[in-house]
Amino acid sequence: MIKSQIxxxxxxxxxRLLNMVSPLDFDCGRLCRxxxxxxxxxxxxxxxxxxxGIYLLPGEDKIHDKGDSWLKWTVxxxxxxxxxxxxxxxxxxxxxxxxxxxxxxxxxxQCRTFPLTxxxxxxxxxxxxxxxxxxxYRCPLIDDEMPLNERFIQATxxxxxxxxxxxxxxDLVKSDSISRVEAEKxxxxxxxx
Numbered sequence: 001m002i003k004s005q006i007x008x009x010x011x012x013x014x015x016r017l018l019n020m021v022s023p024l025d026f027d028c029g030r031l032c033r034x035x036x037x038x039x040x041x042x043x044x045x046x047x048x049x050x051x052x053g054i055y056l057l058p059g060e061d062k063i064h065d066k067g068d069s070w071l072k073w074t075v076x077x078x079x080x081x082x083x084x085x086x087x088x089x090x091x092x093x094x095x096x097x098x099x100x101x102x103x104x105x106x107x108x109x110q111c112r113t114f115p116l117t118x119x120x121x122x123x124x125x126x127x128x129x130x131x132x133x134x135x136x137y138r139c140p141l142i143d144d145e146m147p148l149n150e151r152f153i154q155a156t157x158x159x160x161x162x163x164x165x166x167x168x169x170x171d172l173v174k175s176d177s178i179s180r181v182e183a184e185k186x187x188x189x190x191x192x193x
Contacts (some may be wrong), residue, residue, distance in 0.1 A: 002078060004059025005166045010147040014159050018112040020104055021152040028141055034099040035137035036114060052136065053095035054108050055081075058168040061092050063106075070101040084171035109163075115141045118152070118160040120177040126164060128157055132180060183192045 022028070029037060038052065056064075057077075066073055072095040078087035096102050117129045129186045130142045140146060 001061070002058045002087055002091055002168060004062075004154045004168060006163065006169075008059075008062040010162070011060060012161065015063060015106070017155050018159060019156045021149060023115065023141055023148045023152050024146070025149065029099065031140045032138060036111070036135075036139065037096055037099040037102055038137075042172075045092075046060070053093050054110050056092040056094060057109050057163065057172075058091075058166060060109055064094075068106075069144075070097050070103050071095065071175070072097070078143055081150065082166075084175045086171045087113070109159075113156045113159065116148070116156050118173045119134055119180065120164075120170075120174050122181070124162055126157070128153065128160070 006025075007168070029035075029065075053072075064071070074093045075090050076093050078089060078091045083091070094108060115131045117131045118131075119127050119129045121127055130145075131139075135142075160173070164173060
């Protein structure tokens, strides 16, 4: 497994902090019928499908019991995917059995901080932005730019600031940030043509 500098107790504290906040004053899954919690196959291109799930951050597996039946675990090679070069070795990909089986107190980090994602500015400053990945579902929080709870935003910022102390997680967020900026530049150049 990829070695993380983040200890199990740190992940425990992070999970506890994020258990106390939510993007809205109610379960936002009611807006979209829990679209992000479903792992059904989605069509990537004609004849090609992909199952939805989440890669755990380095070390995040320490806080989970791999025997829990609500998550399906697979082990992947980081080099086979679009992860930073510093990610060498095995990583965990998890899929939830569905909203009716979800252990909300133990959901993975990226579920907890969605719809926000960390972004490192060119000056090195951490900011939070709405998740900009292409999603196989509609998220009203993102699409309608719904105002999020300030406590949720602050807790998410605090968590990512701590997580970025791990060089592997920093490399991931930095790589994603650079890719995002480059994609925006390409789009602007195309619009000018």
